[in-house]
Amino acid sequence: MSIFAAMAAGGHRQLVFCYEPAAGLKAIMAIHDTTLGPGLGGCRMWPYASEEEAVFDALRLSQGMTAKSALAGVNYGGAKVVVWGDPGRDKSEVLFRALGRFVHTLGGLVITGTDAGTDPEDFVAARQATPYLVGLPQAYGGSGDSSETTAYGVFVGIQACLEEVYGDGDLKGRRVAVQGCGKVGSKLVRRLAETGAEVTVTDVDPARARAVARQHGARVVEPDAIYDQPCDVFAPCALGGVINDETVPRLRCRVVAGAANNQLAEPRHAAALQERQILYAPDYVINAGGLIQVADELHGFDRDRVMRKTAAIGPMLRAIFRVARERSITTLEAAEWMVRRRLAGAATLRTFYRPGPAGAAGDRAAGA
Ligand code: NAD
Numbered sequence: 001m002s003i004f005a006a007m008a009a010g011g012h013r014q015l016v017f018c019y020e021p022a023a024g025l026k027a028i029m030a031i032h033d034t035t036l037g038p039g040l041g042g043c044r045m046w047p048y049a050s051e052e053e054a055v056f057d058a059l060r061l062s063q064g065m066t067a068k069s070a071l072a073g074v075n076y077g078g079a080k081v082v083v084w085g086d087p088g089r090d091k092s093e094v095l096f097r098a099l100g101r102f103v104h105t106l107g108g109l110v111i112t113g114t115d116a117g118t119d120p121e122d123f124v125a126a127r128q129a130t131p132y133l134v135g136l137p138q139a140y141g142g143s144g145d146s147s148e149t150t151a152y153g154v155f156v157g158i159q160a161c162l163e164e165v166y167g168d169g170d171l172k173g174r175r176v177a178v179q180g181c182g183k184v185g186s187k188l189v190r191r192l193a194e195t196g197a198e199v200t201v202t203d204v205d206p207a208r209a210r211a212v213a214r215q216h217g218a219r220v221v222e223p224d225a226i227y228d229q230p231c232d233v234f235a236p237c238a239l240g241g242v243i244n245d246e247t248v249p250r251l252r253c254r255v256v257a258g259a260a261n262n263q264l265a266e267p268r269h270a271a272a273l274q275e276r277q278i279l280y281a282p283d284y285v286i287n288a289g290g291l292i293q294v295a296d297e298l299h300g301f302d303r304d305r306v307m308r309k310t311a312a313i314g315p316m317l318r319a320i321f322r323v324a325r326e327r328s329i330t331t332l333e334a335a336e337w338m339v340r341r342r343l344a345g346a347a348t349l350r351t352f353y354r355p356g357p358a359g360a361a362g363d364r365a366a367g368a
Contacts, residue, residue, distance in 0.1 A: 039079025042115030100129030153289030180238025
């Protein structure tokens with residue numbers, strides 16, 4: 001597919017290529033939708049096999065950010081930055097400073113931070129060149145690690161799912177199978193264990209799974225066995241693509257609700273889950289806690305406000321489930337419908353004339 005055809009299909013607005021040979025930087029900034037505000041999205045550093053792969057990843061990820069912000073009640077649009085490079089080999093101070101300069105050229109249209117392959121410390125160098133960054137270390141005025149907030153959002157989301165399926169969100173005695181005991185998974189296991197759930201865990205790093213299990217009284221299974229566990233909730237907290245043709249028939253749960261991004265191998269797997277009467281919490285809704293946290297840095301970080309906004313993931317999921325029921329559509333389709341509705345509502349405001357310092361020009365400058 002050509003790049004413009006892909007942008008047309010996805011509804012993207014802008015794709016910016018950044019090249020600084022002295023820094024060894026090849027980066028792409030994708031801007032999907034700015035109806036709600038400037039594009040906000042992390043910076044992924046990855047050794048893509050080809051230029052095409054990097055471009056399409058930037059397009060796909062920026063589109064996801066529009067949806068995530070829209071339903072998290074965050075007033076930002078969708079963007080993503082990808083750096084084509086090996087995070088284990090190619091990182092340097094000058095690379096991130098160069099990236100910061102490119103981000104700055106867009107004057108705040110793109111605000112970025114950490115994602116796979118980058119960490120908060122990398123952006124300390126980028127901060128020399130631009131203020132349009134989030135997710136900096138706490139010592140530099142950022143909000144620090146977002147995994148606790150993400151885990152909290154997944155926890156309240158699981159309660160909303162149980163309420164939908166059983167009429168009661170209480171976790172006591174409910175069985176939850178958690179795939180991945182990393183930053184988010186381990187904190188989710190802690191919350192689940194504290195509320196009396198029976199937790200089964202797995203991780204490709206067996207020592208990590210054993211440590212989390214020992215600490216919180218969970219049971220450990222082999223990575224591939226996690227799909228076969230009889231349970232109430234399967235919580236993917238590791239990789240994307242784990243809900244696929246091979247795994248859907250194996251699942252023995254009533255709910256799929258976890259932190260991982262892009263859990264469905266393809267959108268049609270939402271329908272496959274529904275056919276098996278498994279409730280799916282759309283990943284970009286339930287895992288939005290981290291985004292809510294970093295976006296809050298742009299207003300002067302306030303942890304209580306972040307936790308309150310993250311708690312609203314529960315009511316948002318209930319609304320999605322209601323729309324899905326009323327319209328006989330999948331929960332993924334319902335979430336997409338609600339994204340479109342929020343964007344359409346915000347877009348209508350642009351038809352109002354809003355006086356600014358330079359009349360209509362001021363209106364545009366304010367991004368109204
Ligand atoms: P992490 O790297 O700390 O943890 C991932 C864990 O999964 C690791 O322990 C890894 O060994 C394990 N793992 C990898 N492949 C596995 C497999 N096949 N089976 C079992 N375990 C496997 O990452 P994280 O920050 O905890 O994020 C987990 C997921 O949640 C990712 O998909 C991430 O994109 C998503 N997410 C994270 C945040 C956040 O705030 N950290 C926010 C939104 C979404």
